[in-house]
Amino acid sequence: MEESANSSGSSDLEKEEVWDRMLTRLALTDYPKLETVLPKILPYSISSLSSGSHAIRKKVMEILTHLNKRVKHQKSIRLPVMELWKEYVEVGASLIVRNFCMIYIEMAFDRLTAEEKADMAPMLIANISKFPLQHQDILLRIVMKVQLQVEVLLQNQGFIL
Structure with a gap:
């Protein structure tokens, strides 16, 4: 022993x-x-x-x-x-x-390109309910930033949302 x-x-x-x-x-x-x-x-x-x-x-x-x-x-x-x-x-x-x-x-x-963020966002929210609440908040905040960036990009390209 x-x-x-x-x-x-x-x-x-x-x-x-x-x-x-x-x-x-x-x-x-x-x-x-x-x-x-x-x-x-x-x-x-x-x-x-x-x-x-x-x-x-x-x-x-x-x-x-x-x-x-x-x-x-x-x-x-x-x-x-x-x-x-x-x-x-x-x-x-x-x-x-x-x-x-x-x-x-x-x-x-925050260091990814807009395209990389958009590609990864769905992965982050898949099965989000299985993660701890504080992590859910962080993941949703990350995904919301992506959504806002995509909206701005689309508006800059002339798309109406």
Whole structure:
């Protein structure tokens, strides 16, 4: 029993070191390359928030904090909205994982083109009643923004609504 506890502890320590190295590499990544690593790092980091290890969750939060600082005001950096959505709707995703996915989905959606938003909007509202109320509000707000943008585009093209 003691041996399995030690191996679990060393395994968590090894994972923590991997997360630490990932944070260091991420800090050294310049902005043009950052967008290419986000589809891998962001969903994986968010899904790791459900880890049983407090130390790992703490490292993951450090990575997410770092990413927030780097991408929040850089609207040109696109976020992996589809990967985040897949993580969100995954059966068995914990509430904390879904909450963080929703934060980044909303941030990512603002960076999509109008056409991409229009393509994705129906997916966001399909089965919306199965999501937590606070997420329903966010999803409806996102979809309403899309509707308003489409209406403006149609009016600019001479269509009467």
